[in-house]
Amino acid sequence: MANSVVDQDQRLRRPAGIRSVWLGDTKVSYVPDGAVQGRPRDWLPDTTDETWAAHPEYLDASGYLVASIGGLLVERGDRALLIDAGFGPQSLPAEPGSPNGAIYGGALLDSLAELGRRPAEIEAVAFTHLHIDHLGWAWHSVPGGDRPVFAHAEYVVAEPEWAQRDLLEAGGTTKEIVAALAPRVRTVTGDQEIFPGVEMQITGGHTAGHAQYVITGGGTRLIAFGDALHSPIQVDHPEWGCVYDDDRARSAEHRRHLVAELEEPDTIGFGIHFADVVFGQVRRDGDGPAWRPLNA
Template sequence: MTTSSQHHTATARLRRPSGIRSLRLGETKVTYVPDGAVQLTPRGWLPASTDADWATHAEYVDETGHLTAGIGGLLVEHGDRALLIDAGFGPRSFPAEPGSAIGAIQGGALLENLAALGRAPEEIEAVAFTHLHTDHIGWAWHPGPGSDSPAFTRADYLVAEPEWSQRHLLEAHGTSKETLDALAPKVRTVADDQEIFPGVRVRFIPGHTPGHAAYVITAGGQGSDGRRLIAFGDALHSPVQVGHPEWSAAPDHDSVRSADFRRRLVEELQEPGTIGFGIHFADVVFGRVRTEQGRAVWQPLDDDGS
């Protein structure tokens, strides 16, 4: 039985960006590293939804009428080694524009939060991108504090081959040619199912962008509990889509294809031992998918994995 206090806490988490949250998968530790947040207008971002839908799902909408989406990266640590999946928005902010599906957006906290976790940017051996939209590549091209160079001085930039080969298509979504050119010297393209780090494999799930990728992190070594985590990037932007995989996002490159992958992803997230990581999932970034009253729902996990 859910108490009124528990319901209030659960609702509050859906309406605020996440702080630092961590899970252990055997000898691997994964940590959400916040950079900032963005407001999304429910019907503007998910145009297949209706006012009636949002009356039913009012718990996802904050007092300003927006969905809250966090921005950041996923730190993957295995022994002394460190990989970062996505690199936030960078030290920038923009106010809401009337009529836009995107409200106010701000970033800039990623390096500070990495420092709080005891990691310097130069310790990151690679930055693996789910895709090349500006809220995922910010610190990979923006100069680090007091420098003319990006913060991750030693890192390769890992990009799915079809994402990089079709990068010209991303310019319509705000990733300028100049930004892509700045990334280019450090880019190394990766193939579907390639292992890029101990226990971390690439999985192509195109739709949101031409070469959008997920990363599957498998527990291994001593203390392995058989669990795996799927960091699915922008295949899902909000936990509300778990129950509505037909709701594609307005900027999806191929909305039909993205919906197809989303349906399959939601099914896979219901498999035993499978955890999801939603980088934009407000303060419920880690979770499992369960079925309640015939519909799939996102069940958040706490930092201990429960």
């Protein structure tokens, strides 16, 4: 038991590697691209110094939260969907006054190759939202060339997110990035199946049209909840918002609903920024719900 606790604590402080789960005939895999550090009091401003003194297992040696960056590959037979596209082949150092520490991407194409997939085989890239750490490889060209990375993919975006895309420019989603995406965007106006066994559900809150994806197969559902939650510690405290949430009240309401859904039987969660515990289940332990990582 002691060794499993130590291993879980280590996983909370490192970026995720490739991890996969099977839902019947559907394979779902985390595709690593990079990571970002978050200053804990800045990222989760409802927390206190006492919060983190009581939970040092979430912080790396520099005192940062560690958030993975990547995508979620959904494979069914020969078909493949990617949810989110990482940060891309770039890095930024920590900036004084920013909620973030260092951020980097670049590994997603190698991760896809390790999973046996070429970018040309991805039929669609579906976005949870249009922040730059979810768009990277969708607007960058093939390294050393000028062709799109996902040559045959359409880009699936919730309609309210696309309609209010100009609001995202302050967060780094520039007009140049939007222009690169625009010719291939298909908007979805409501809850809708976008791939066999994959339904987009528009949740809002974090951004105007933030979406989650519910993937079902083999009697199990997986909820890829995007940036509704940034750290597993929020599962215990869904009232704690993130500095990047556009609508704090709506985000908190959705988190409470989401945590209750994740407690239901035969339900798995996928937290794209959840360090190396991206796949997990919510189980009650003591006073409230808690994230229980899968050993996928």
